Amino acid sequence: MLEKVGISRPDKVYDSYPHLLSGGMRQRVMIAIALACNPSILIADEPTTALDVTIQSQILDLLNEIKNDFDTSILLITHDLGVVAEIADEVLVMYAGKIVEDTNVYDLFNNPKHPYTKGLLSSTPKIKEDREVLGYIKGTVPTPKKMPKGCKFHPRCPYAMEKCVQNEPELIQIDESTKVRCWLFEDN
Numbered sequence: 001m002l003e004k005v006g007i008s009r010p011d012k013v014y015d016s017y018p019h020l021l022s023g024g025m026r027q028r029v030m031i032a033i034a035l036a037c038n039p040s041i042l043i044a045d046e047p048t049t050a051l052d053v054t055i056q057s058q059i060l061d062l063l064n065e066i067k068n069d070f071d072t073s074i075l076l077i078t079h080d081l082g083v084v085a086e087i088a089d090e091v092l093v094m095y096a097g098k099i100v101e102d103t104n105v106y107d108l109f110n111n112p113k114h115p116y117t118k119g120l121l122s123s124t125p126k127i128k129e130d131r132e133v134l135g136y137i138k139g140t141v142p143t144p145k146k147m148p149k150g151c152k153f154h155p156r157c158p159y160a161m162e163k164c165v166q167n168e169p170e171l172i173q174i175d176e177s178t179k180v181r182c183w184l185f186e187d188n
Contacts, residue, residue: 001032004069006062024055031062035070042066045077060086081124085109093117096142096152099171102179113180115157151183159184 002010005028018026027047034042044063048056064087067074076087084091084105091108093101093116101114112118122135139156142148148155154164163183171181 001036002029005029005032005035005066006058007032022055023051024058027051027055027059028062031066035066035072038070039072041073041075043075043077046079047076048078048080048083056083063087081120093120096147097144098152098181099179100153100181102171104177107177113174113178113185114153114182115159115184116153119156151181 119137151164154160
């Protein structure tokens with residue numbers, strides 16, 4: 001299994017302590033361990049965090065190979081929209097522990113619906129855009145002990161209405177590929 005995840009000399013790695021391996025090698029070993037029982041789904045929580053961009057690219061390539069070669073679904077948990085663009089087919093955007101948008105990766109980047117998703121995307125630098133200042137989302141994420149009533153995003157939302165303050169919206173289907181948790185789409 002170590003060879004299948006790109007470790008060319010498994011005999012050198014097999015008896016090594018984790019601190020003797022590079023970050024990329026440790027990620028590969030963890031992936032090999034996870035694949036050893038031939039899972040139908042692999043959960044990868046921030047698989048590229050703390051890796052340099054070259055190793056990140058290799059790990060993403062490996063995850064794409066695993067998806068195809070092992071016929072395994074991958075549940076990827078990440079805050080990195082570049083990683084999402086590289087590997088995801090379907091995307092769930094979460095805010096304060098709730099799904100706020102459920103869509104495919106194409107619509108996420110080309111036609112985001114939820115105000116939080118729009119804020120995330122506007123705060124991401126783009127190679128083809130020359131912007132002096134990146135967008136940002138005002139305010140701070142609420143703590144679990146101080147969750148606002150109603151929509152959890154309303155204190156930070158530029159489109160907040162009284163209804164948002166009082167009631168939390170349900171996740172509703174707004175077109176064939178997208179669900180969103182937002183009162184702006186109530187009548188769709």
